[in-house]
Amino acid sequence: MTDDIARLAAGMADRLVARRRDLHRYPETAWTEFRTASLVAGALADAGYELRLGGEAVRRESMLGVPPAEELAAHMERAEAQWGDPALIGRMAGGLTGVVGELKCGEGPVVALRFDMDANDMDEARDDAHRPHREGFDSVNPGAMHACGHDGHVAIGLGVAEALAALRDRLNGTVRLIFQPGEEGVRGAGPMVDAGALDGVDYLLGGHIGFQARKTGQLVCGTDKFLATTKFDVTFTGVPAHAGAAPEQGRNALLAAACAALNMHAIPRHGQGGSRITVGVLNAGQARNVIPPNGLLKAESRGETTEINDYVFARAKDVAAGAAHMYGVDHAVAVVGRSASGGSDPELAARVRRIAEGMPFFEPSGIVDSVDLRGSEDFAVMLAEVRRQGGTGTYVMIGSDLASGHHSFHFDFDERSLAPGVELFVRCVFDCMTLPARVRA
Structure with a gap:
C-alpha cells in the first residue's frame, strides 16, 4: 500500500x-x-x-x-x-x-x-x-x-x-x-x-x-x-465644526480614536499566560481646519487561552467606550474575525x-x-x-x-x-x- x-x-x-x-x-x-x-x-x-x-x-x-x-x-x-x-x-x-x-x-x-x-x-x-x-x-x-x-x-x-x-x-x-x-x-x-x-x-x-x-x-x-484572537474595528462618530471660529461646537472623533489606541496598549498583561493587543490601523479626520467627525481604529487582541483573549478584548471595549465618553462622540465595535486557543x-x-x-x-x-x-x-x-x-x-x-x-x-x-x-x-x-x-x- x-x-x-x-x-x-x-x-x-x-x-x-x-x-x-x-x-x-x-x-x-x-x-x-x-x-x-x-x-x-x-x-x-x-x-x-x-x-x-x-x-x-x-x-x-x-x-x-x-x-x-x-x-x-x-x-x-x-x-x-x-x-x-x-x-x-x-x-x-x-x-x-x-x-x-x-x-x-x-x-x-x-x-x-x-x-x-x-x-x-x-x-x-x-x-x-x-x-x-x-x-x-x-x-x-x-x-x-x-x-x-x-x-x-x-x-x-x-x-x-x-x-x-x-x-x-x-x-x-x-x-x-x-x-x-x-x-x-x-x-x-x-x-x-x-x-x-x-x-x-x-x-x-x-x-x-x-x-x-x-x-x-x-x-x-x-x-x-x-493563540486565541479577536479581530475588531471601532468606529467613532463625532460632530464637525470650524476649527478656528467654533471649535467648541465640534466633537473630536480623531482624539477619541487616538486616546483609545494609546490606552488599549496600556491594558495590563494577564498573569495566567501570554496576552497581546495591537492597534494596526488608525484613520481619522477630513481637513486641517475641521474638527474631525470620524475615526476608524482596526485592532486585534490575542491570548494564550481563549479566556485570556476574552479578558483583553473586554478591556479593549471598555477603553473604546471610555474614550468615546471622554470626547462626547458615539462609537461602535464590530468583530470581523475570531479564533480559539x-x-x-x-x-x-x-x-x-x-x-x-x-x-x-x-x-x-x-x-x-x-x-x-x-x-x-x-x-x-x-x-x-x-x-x-x-x-x-x-x-x-x-x-x-x-x-x-x-x-x-x-x-x-x-x-x-x-x-x-x-x-x-x-x-x-x-x-x-x-x-x-x-x-x-
Missing part, C-alpha cells in the same frame, strides 16, 4: 506544480475565492466526491468581515472571466465559498482534512529576483497575492483527493475534505463549523507549508499554543512522525514532534469542535525552503514539497482508518 501511495504522489508531481502556479496567478482573498472554490468543487465532483456548497458548507449568519455585496458581485464576474465555472460560482453568491467533499467507503471512522484557500490582501513583487514574476505566474489580480502558501495547500488537497479516489476500494470509513475560505483574518472556520462541516469527525488533519519548518525535508508533526493531540502527532520516518523525503533529524505556534490559526476552531465530540486532531508543518518570510511580497516556497505533502496526508488517512471511530452520534 505505501508503495502504491508513493507512486501515485510522485506521478502527479508536475501536475501539482502546474496547479499551484495557476492558483498563484489568480489569487482571491477572504470570501471572494469564487474561482478557486469552483475549481476545487469541479475537481472533487469529477473524482466522485459528494459535494456541499453554498449554505450547505458555510453558515451565512456566522460570517464575519464580509465584503460589500457590490464587491462580491465584481469578484464573481472576475472569477468567471478567469475560467471559473459559472454554475458552481453561482451557488456561492454572497461569499459562501467553502467547499466540502466526502468520499464514503463503508464502515469505519470519519477522517477530515482541512485546506485553506484564500490569498493575502497585498500586491506581489514585480522584479526578476522574484521567481513567480520571472517565470510568469505572479498575480494578475491587484491587491491579492498568495503570500502564505495557501495555493500550495489547495494543490496538495486536490492531489490528496485524486489519490484517495484512486484507492477508495481499500479505504474503510469516510474521507471528508474541507476547503476553507478566509483563514487570513480567522474568518472562515467558524461558519463552516456552524454549517456542520465537522459533524461526526473522528480524526482531523491540517497543516501549513513552511512557517516554522523552513527547510525542505523538515516536518513538524504537531503544533501547540495556537488550542493545540495538537500528541498521540496523533506521534502517528504522523512514524509515517514520516518511513518517507525518504523527510530528513530524520528534521522531524520534530511539536512546536508552539505563538500565532493564531482558525484551524483551532475546527479542532475544538472535533474534540468537543470526542475526536482528536493534529496540525503539521511541511518543511520548505522559502524565498522570503510569510506575508512578504517576495514569498515563494520550494515546490518539491508538494508531492510529499500529498503522500503524507494520504498515508495518514489510511493510518487513521485503522483506528476505531471515536465520535458517536
Whole structure:
C-alpha cells in the first residue's frame, strides 16, 4: 500500500506544480475565492466526491468581515472571466465559498482534512529576483497575492483527493475534505463549523507549508499554543465644526480614536499566560481646519487561552467606550474575525512522525514532534469542535525552503514539497482508518 501511495504522489508531481502556479496567478482573498472554490468543487465532483456548497458548507449568519455585496458581485464576474465555472460560482453568491467533499467507503471512522484557500490582501513583487514574476505566474489580480502558501495547500488537497479516489476500494470509513475560505483574518472556520462541516469527525488533519519548518525535508508533526484572537474595528462618530471660529461646537472623533489606541496598549498583561493587543490601523479626520467627525481604529487582541483573549478584548471595549465618553462622540465595535486557543493531540502527532520516518523525503533529524505556534490559526476552531465530540486532531508543518518570510511580497516556497505533502496526508488517512471511530452520534 505505501508503495502504491508513493507512486501515485510522485506521478502527479508536475501536475501539482502546474496547479499551484495557476492558483498563484489568480489569487482571491477572504470570501471572494469564487474561482478557486469552483475549481476545487469541479475537481472533487469529477473524482466522485459528494459535494456541499453554498449554505450547505458555510453558515451565512456566522460570517464575519464580509465584503460589500457590490464587491462580491465584481469578484464573481472576475472569477468567471478567469475560467471559473459559472454554475458552481453561482451557488456561492454572497461569499459562501467553502467547499466540502466526502468520499464514503463503508464502515469505519470519519477522517477530515482541512485546506485553506484564500490569498493575502497585498500586491506581489514585480522584479526578476522574484521567481513567480520571472517565470510568469505572479498575480494578475491587484491587491491579492498568495503570500502564505495557501495555493500550495489547495494543490496538495486536490492531489490528496485524486489519490484517495484512486484507492477508495481499500479505504474503510469516510474521507471528508474541507476547503476553507478566509483563514487570513480567522474568518472562515467558524461558519463552516456552524454549517456542520465537522459533524461526526473522528480524526482531523491540517497543516501549513513552511512557517516554522523552513527547510525542505523538515516536518513538524504537531503544533501547540495556537493563540486565541479577536479581530475588531471601532468606529467613532463625532460632530464637525470650524476649527478656528467654533471649535467648541465640534466633537473630536480623531482624539477619541487616538486616546483609545494609546490606552488599549496600556491594558495590563494577564498573569495566567501570554496576552497581546495591537492597534494596526488608525484613520481619522477630513481637513486641517475641521474638527474631525470620524475615526476608524482596526485592532486585534490575542491570548494564550481563549479566556485570556476574552479578558483583553473586554478591556479593549471598555477603553473604546471610555474614550468615546471622554470626547462626547458615539462609537461602535464590530468583530470581523475570531479564533480559539488550542493545540495538537500528541498521540496523533506521534502517528504522523512514524509515517514520516518511513518517507525518504523527510530528513530524520528534521522531524520534530511539536512546536508552539505563538500565532493564531482558525484551524483551532475546527479542532475544538472535533474534540468537543470526542475526536482528536493534529496540525503539521511541511518543511520548505522559502524565498522570503510569510506575508512578504517576495514569498515563494520550494515546490518539491508538494508531492510529499500529498503522500503524507494520504498515508495518514489510511493510518487513521485503522483506528476505531471515536465520535458517536
